[in-house]
Amino acid sequence: MSNFLDKAKEWLTETFDKTTNKNVQDLIDSKSELLEESFFQDLGFGTGGMRGIMGVGTNRINKYTLGKNTQGISNYMKSVFPDEKLKVVIAFDCRHNSKEFAYQVAGVFSANGIQAFIFPELRPTPLLSYSVRHLGCQCGIMLTASHNPPEYNGYKVYWKDGGQLVPPQDLEIISEINALNFSDINFDSQSDLIEVLDDSVEKAYLKKAVENVNFNLPTESKKNLNITFTSLHGTSITTVPQLLEKAGYSNLNLVSSQSEPDPEFPTVKSPNPEEPEALELAIKLANEKQSDLAIGTDPDGDRLGIAVRNRKGELALLNGNQTMVLMTWYLLEKKKESNSLKESHFIASTIVSTPLMRVLTEAYGVKYMESLTGFKWIAKLIQDNPTLDYIGGGEESFGYMVGDFVRDKDANTAILLVCEMAAELKSKGSSVYEQLIDIYKEHGFFKEHLVSLVKHGIEGAKEIKAKMIELRNNPPKEIDGEKVVLIEDYQTSIAKNMQSHETHNIDLPKSNVLIYYTENGTKVAARPSGTEPKIKFYISVNSTLKTKSDFEEIDSELSAKIEHIKADLGI
Helix, strand or coil: CCHHHHHHHHCCCCCCCHHHHHHHHHHHHHCCHHHHHHHCCCCCCECCEEEEEECCCCCCECHHHHHHHHHHHHHHHHHHCCCCCCEEEEEECCCCCHHHHHHHHHHHHHHCCCEEEECCCCCCHHHHHHHHHHCCCCEEEEECCCCCCCCEEEEEEEECCCCECCCCHHHHHHHHHHCCCHHHCCCCCCHHHEEECCCHHHHHHHHHHHHHCCCCCCHHHHHCCCEEEECCCCHHHHCHHHHHHHHCCCCEEECHHHCCCCCCCCCCCCCCCCCHHHHHHHHHHHHHHCCCEEEEECCCCCEEEEEEECCCCCEEECCHHHHHHHHHHHHHHHHHHCCCCCCCEEEEEECCCCCHHHHHHHHCCCEEEEECCCHHHHHHHHHHCCCCEEEEEEECCCEEEECCCCCCCCHHHHHHHHHHHHHHHHHCCCCHHHHHHHHHHHHCEEEEEEEEEECCHHHHHHHHHHHHHHHHHCCCCEECCEEEEEEEECCCCEEEECCCCCEEECCCCCCCCEEEEECCCCEEEEEECCCCCEEEEEEEEEECCCCHHHHHHHHHHHHHHHHHHHHHHCC
């Protein structure tokens, strides 16, 4: 008898409710592939927490998998904070069952004697991150699957610093969870330990966001900026309009058909601002309203996508690297103007993001720090370097964090930063797009492209694993005719110079990432996603932009180079 069938039969016992018993029995009787998919493994923590399809089974998001994780976290909190009053704050997004799951999680925490604060309605992830420290909690839980399809949900875990779980807490908690049986979950909730929050926490967060992005622009400059915004049926509709109004941006157009939270995301194929199609309705409205910017966020309000007017007056989508570089430039420039740049300041980004972040940051004489993919690692940089002052930072996947009052990517504050930059540039007769070209001219023209290969199910997981093994064991000697001169393997923590054959250790936690560098500065990274059934390839190429009039020509050359690299690597 196969292991997954044994695991499924455990779910027919009295430990599980009758509805779950029936649903599992139906799966067994149907002999469908769904049975194996539901039970062949346990959902684990990735770069963004635990995320999966909703349904019965150990490989699904449900009352029991969430309950087991919550019981394990409860046990761990008691062991590491033995003399403290234990508190946790919980938020949830627009997805199917998110509110019910949130209250079930609160119930398990309360059953274990832990005070559980919970938001009354859907709210964005960055607000949850902020709330952990604001309320003095040791832990925070966000029920969300970010931009995954409608059948998904998830469970992000934050620690007392407001950042997501990192070593050693993550492995210690996973060990605690793995030691439990489902029968160990305490579902006897204590209502007196569950407190529904009022709006005071949210008001404090919005106030802090405005304070972090206040460059004293004239009121008229703000009013002259025409903005179109879509929340893509998600949570940021509860915060972004309020935030922009508080900051003085009154010329705001909302995509009404996407403003109502909806777990089916009916107007988009994917509610992911990384996907160009997601902003189609925003761009259409922005053209009707003659907006300077079209902006969208993902369902839990931590990623943002932006379209700006190009030289032809058309709205052009920026990628995550471009947006990150622009926001970083603006923060550094404003600090330089006010003579407030210090040696203790630092900018952060990730190993798969554009090399331009390092070039730009160091040009301002500021320290640049790099982490693994995921904002939990940027939050850890802040936590591990208390003598340094974090300015801002981001990653290529459309996330940015302004200041350290939130310890995760924050689309709300980032949107405000983009609006400040756009308003000031417009008042000076320039634009966000022109400023990007100026940066390329001064610091080098870097162009990036992401290839995501989706591989579903058990076979997909095997394909992804086999691809990484092949890339590791048989690395390319050349990419697009350029010699590979350096290979970084973050799983072995070794970087090897392919010319001298010398090696050095990589001083970052181990991760299944490979990065190849060529003699001309081309960079290609390969990495399986931690939260989705994908293997991702991050391509970065570069050139010199001598004059701004050469921009379109060099841009075309770099685009062609990227296509050659994709063909060369068979991706």
